[in-house]
Amino acid sequence: MTTISFINMKGGVGKTTSVVEIAALLVKEHRKKVLVIDLDPQTNATLSFITLDQWEKIKDTATIADVLGMNRGSSSREEDFDINDAIISNAGGIKNLDLIPSHLELTFLDLDLGPVPARESVLKNQLDKANLQYDFILIDCPPNLTLAPQNALIISDYIIVPVVPEIFPAIGLPLLVNRVRKWKKSFRDCNVEFLGIIFTKVDRRYTIHAEQMDALRRKKIIHCFSTVIPQNTQVSKAVAQSKPATIVFPHCSGVESYRNLVKEIIRKIEE
Ligand SMILES: Nc1ncnc2c1ncn2[C@@H]1O[C@H](COP(=O)(O)OP(=O)(O)OP(=O)(O)O)[C@@H](O)[C@H]1O
Numbered sequence: 001m002t003t004i005s006f007i008n009m010k011g012g013v014g015k016t017t018s019v020v021e022i023a024a025l026l027v028k029e030h031r032k033k034v035l036v037i038d039l040d041p042q043t044n045a046t047l048s049f050i051t052l053d054q055w056e057k058i059k060d061t062a063t064i065a066d067v068l069g070m071n072r073g074s075s076s077r078e079e080d081f082d083i084n085d086a087i088i089s090n091a092g093g094i095k096n097l098d099l100i101p102s103h104l105e106l107t108f109l110d111l112d113l114g115p116v117p118a119r120e121s122v123l124k125n126q127l128d129k130a131n132l133q134y135d136f137i138l139i140d141c142p143p144n145l146t147l148a149p150q151n152a153l154i155i156s157d158y159i160i161v162p163v164v165p166e167i168f169p170a171i172g173l174p175l176l177v178n179r180v181r182k183w184k185k186s187f188r189d190c191n192v193e194f195l196g197i198i199f200t201k202v203d204r205r206y207t208i209h210a211e212q213m214d215a216l217r218r219k220k221i222i223h224c225f226s227t228v229i230p231q232n233t234q235v236s237k238a239v240a241q242s243k244p245a246t247i248v249f250p251h252c253s254g255v256e257s258y259r260n261l262v263k264e265i266i267r268k269i270e271e
């Protein structure tokens with residue numbers, strides 16, 4: 001089982017889109033069994049697989065907030081909750097793609113888990129109890145490094161960093177690398193490594209994009225995947241149908257690129 005967290009402190013860089021499309025492609029074109037965990041209170045990954053109506057039905061009883069034992073007025077803590085109860089099998093009708101949906105309450109995770117010992121390991125403990133069988137677990141994280149991403153990092157083999165190649169990522173990346181390095185020192189059983197940067201929303205007409213990609217490739221702070229994801233409106237339109245673009249627009253340029261990227265990711269993991 002390979003677990004990958006999608007992390008960047010910067011918002012709107014394609015973390016969620018990458019999780020959703022890569023998950024769909026691993027399942028549809030590589031016959032993998034994949035679990036997507038939505039750890040972002042914005043619930044964007046969740047709503048890329050299920051409709052708002054479907055989410056409304058389970059939001060109070062079976063989301064990541066329950067898995068993490070958030071104090072939401074109910075008496076149960078996470079020890080009493082079975083993670084299997086939060087897993088939506090074949091999410092969006094996609095066979096072998098399962099989802100643990102998110103909840104807006106996750107915004108208050110740091111407050112709620114403040115006094116809990118080993119609060120970075122709550123998700124790990126839940127997964128250890130359940131012994132789930134997947135080829136991949138992909139985790140969508142919010143744009144920060146607070147408790148939710150920390151719970152993701154501790155169980156992850158790899159971090160993938162989606163980056164829009166503008167000026168600011170170049171500043172944020174060393175910060176991210178240093179933070180993760182420091183953080184790993186305090187959690188000895190965490191072996192997470194950076195797998196690579198995905199350049200997203202790339203517009204070939206902008207010289208700044210080409211320049212920034214070049215600069216980041218040369219700096220070698222983190223490996224950069226050679227496949228680049230172009231700016232492509234169809235990728236962002238699929239969510240209106242609560243489905244990955246891989247299902248709705250399988251031949252749009254964004255999906256074609258994610259298709260190549262997935263092959264590259266698999267190769268890199270097998271290296
Ligand atoms: N390749 C692309 N081409 C065009 N639009 C894109 C592309 N990738 C993502 N988008 C759009 O850009 C917006 C931000 O993308 P996304 O939600 O994946 O980023 P994010 O990093 O998860 O953001 P946040 O930090 O807020 O969670 C969304 O509206 C999404 O549909």
Ligand SMILES: [Mg+2]
Nearest residue numbers: 015016040044
């Ligand atoms: Mg997101």
